[in-house]
Amino acid sequence: MTLDGQNRKEATQLRLLNSKSATKIETWNVRSMYISGKVQAIANEMKAYEIGILGIAEARWNDAGQSKLTSGEMIIYSSHMEENGQHSEGVAIMLSKEAQKTLIGWEPISARIIMAKFKTTNKRISLNIIQCYAPTNGAEDNIKEEFYQLLVEITRKCSSKDITILMGDLNAKVGSDNTGYEQVIGRHGLGEMNENGELFANHCANHNLVIGGTVFSHKKCHLATWVSPDMNTENQIDHVCISKKFRRSLQDVRVKRGADAATDHHLIVAKAKLKLKKHQIIESTGKRFYISMLENKTKKSEFPIEPKIACQHFRMQQRNARRDKKAFVDKLTAEAEEAARANNIKGLYDNIKLLIGKYQKGRPVKSKEGKTLNTHEDQTKRWVEHFKGVLNQDPPVRKADISPSEELLAVECKRPLTGEIKKAIKMIKNNKAPGPDNIPAEALKADIETSTQMLYELFGKIWEEEEVPLEWKEGHMLADGRQNGIQWTMFTQLDDLDFADDIALLSHNHQQMQDKLEQVEKRAAETGLSINHNKTKVLKPNTKSQASLMVNTQALEEVESFTYLGSVVDNLGGSDKDGKIRIGKARTAFNMMGQALQWNPQGKRSRGRPRYTWRRNVAAEMEKEGYKLHDLERLEKNRTRWRNIVSGLCSTKRQHN
DSSP: OOTTTOOOHHSSOOBBBOSSEEOOOOOOOOOOOOOHHHHHHEEEEEEEETTTTEEEOOOOOOOOOEEOHHHHHSEEOOOOSTTTOOOOOEEEEEEOOHHHTTTTEEEEESSSSSEEEEHHHHOOOEEEEEEOOOEEEEETTTHHHHHHHHHHHHHHOOTTTEEEEEEEEEOOOOOOOOTTTTTTOSSSOOOOOHHHHHHHHHHHHHHHEEGGGGOOOOOOGTTEEEEEETEEEEEEEEEEEEGGGGGGGGEEEEETTTTSSSOOOOOEEEEEOOOOOOOOOOOOSSSSOOOOGGGGGHHTTTTTOOOHHHHHHHHHHHHHHHHHHHHHHHHHHHHHHHHTTOOOOHHHHHHHHOOOOOOOOOOOBOTTTTTHHHHHHHHHHHHHHHHHHHOOOOOOOOOOOOOSSOOOOOOOOOOOOHHHHHHHHSOOOOSSSOOOOOOOOOHHTHHHHHHHHHHHHHHHHHHHHHHGGGEEEEEEEESSSSSOOOOOOSEEOOEEEEEEEEEEEOOSSHHHHHHHHHHHHHHHHHHHHOOOOOTTEEOOOOOOOOOOOOTTTEEEEOOEEEEETTEEEETTTHHHHHHHHHHHHHHHHHHHHHHHHTTOOOOOOTTTTOOOOHHHHHHHHHHTTTOOHHHHHHHSSSSHHHHHHOOOOOOOHHOOO
């Protein structure tokens, strides 16, 4: 739709979002516009704050259409289409006089979603505004699913080259903990994430949107968008999101508490300025060729290859490169299909990872009954329950009786080559403690040819005699002669940890820990070892001591958490932080299957798209099994059902063959 009496050409004469001045785009839940004088009050606030585009949630008007006010503002709205319908829900967008002239068109989607398209100062980039009013956190799951399914369809319609802004009352708390959503949520959110927050964050992650209200640092009063009637509870449930590609165009997002329209929601103001990446012109450092000189027959005869033949060679190289790329992609696709037939899930994921190149965020944690878990405590209990069932399996009733193989493996046991020794020396890490011979890795790498020759003779002698020197089997254990660790309870003691050259010392007080460090340092020096000051960290849980631990007159760094052997340890105890990080990595890896289904391995062709793409082939295969492609994209999020579908499809193919 366009404005009444205005064609599309006239709508593009004025443009929105320039690179010099910021444009204010705002959203506001006004609770209802179906009250006498409410619309004019909203228009007055819009003028007072110099707003260009104002998204309105809970308009509570029926039907869909547009209306112009006497003061010059225009409203486009979308709500229930039924006659004599209930005045509930409804969304609208109020435009200033300047913004009206930049409007290209708009579309009423439902009673909860409306979309409008505007022209910017860049002719190739348009601005898509999606105003929403999401169901509350306590609404039924089917209502939420219907809303987000419709929102996904609308978001996918927006071109990736255009700016997409999603805003409105999402009834979603995303919180300040952005673990697993670092590319979507900033660190300045309010509260803790709820169920709607997970759905909203997953939608933003899947469509490359950044939640602007969590990116900019403000006071708590300028972050809270809703206040309870008793004035005791404040939440951040209204949001403004922008395409990740144009994240730098968003200047600020904050709440304006002075706006008054008899509502318990605050006005959210987003300032946007069009910023595009500069195209850097790189000066050519190559020689300049004077092609016109080739018209001279004498000069032309000096070249061994004619220009026409050279161009043909260049085109042939381009064709070979395209053919090799297509062959590589086809090979990966074939390997992925073969892994699926063999039920090799790891091989399938590895090939898909090579094809798509990046991950996306996953979905919320659910119970065995399929109900979404909201609280962090319930989610932790569910993970504990899951791993107990996976790891604590009953031993097999009958042990496997596998007879030893009579055939010897054809293992090649030749003398080590100089090239292999040189490669091994290069792979040794620097800044590591030397062994009993006191030769560091840096000394071996200083003259790698001499080191290789010396080791070649030594390894050759060991290979011929088939006996390893006793010095290579020695190990050094540092002990202070006293009981290590701490007494945890009356009958339980926690011992110090040691793994290779990494140790973790435990003590009840500062002086005891300092004594341990000095003892370890002394014993280490006797064997040629030393404590790495930069890699040694101090963690002090439940202590008031401010004194620093010293090593070689240098104070060790105190941290709130650190990683030891791949596990995160923090001063609060427990494994919450480590669990969050592992869950985030698992969610990221698991969700990449969704992107693989939307990827076309043949790529774009300059002369039109191919008739049969990988996506279309998958759709055709699944239609034979009774599935639609959009149903398949939802099912692949459930790993168990997806594995059953792939296994069934592969078994069907084998029967046909």
